[in-house]
Amino acid sequence: MIDLAQIIEKIETRIAELGTTAAEVSAKATDSKDTIRNWKRAVDADRENGTNKASATTIKLNQVEAALGIELARNSTATPIAQLQSALLAYGVDHEDLRAVMKAISGFLPPADELPQSDQPRDQFEPASRRREVEPSR
Structure with missing residues (x-):
């Protein structure tokens, strides 16, 4: 929390x-x-x-x-699985469906002891400073 x-x-x-x-x-x-x-x-x-x-x-x-332009709530004690669950909820997975979603993707995840540590840097791009221009359709 x-x-x-x-x-x-x-x-x-x-x-x-x-x-x-x-x-x-x-x-x-x-x-x-x-x-x-x-x-x-x-x-x-x-x-x-x-x-x-x-x-x-x-x-x-x-x-x-x-x-x-700063990190506010990075929880270095959160496990990678907890971070994944938080991300899924943030991106629209319904709380009631979270268990089923985690079960569905668990086969694609390595065992917990092989997951990277949560204190490693995140691979994310910096947020865009302006919207992309719309290309005219052909």
Whole structure:
């Protein structure tokens, strides 16, 4: 489980470095100026109530990460299988279907002791800074 309070601290530090505002980053990342503000309010409510209910979706976190150019929620203790499950959920696999999907793809995965360690760098391209131009049809 992610610690949204720690993520908010990273966001606030990066926003100060960039000289921008939470509303501007939120709007750029998620098309809503309130995303980061809502996360802060949830964390504040947890602190007041002594709870730990504040959460954020992986998709929104990824969008804010891209807008800030930093990693916010990489969980180095998460197993590769847990990371795969999180990715499947983020990309639209229904929570109720996750077990069946994992069973279907398990035959394609190496045994758990042969999987790469989760602290290795991710192979991902940098996010595009602008949309691709549409080529005229022939």
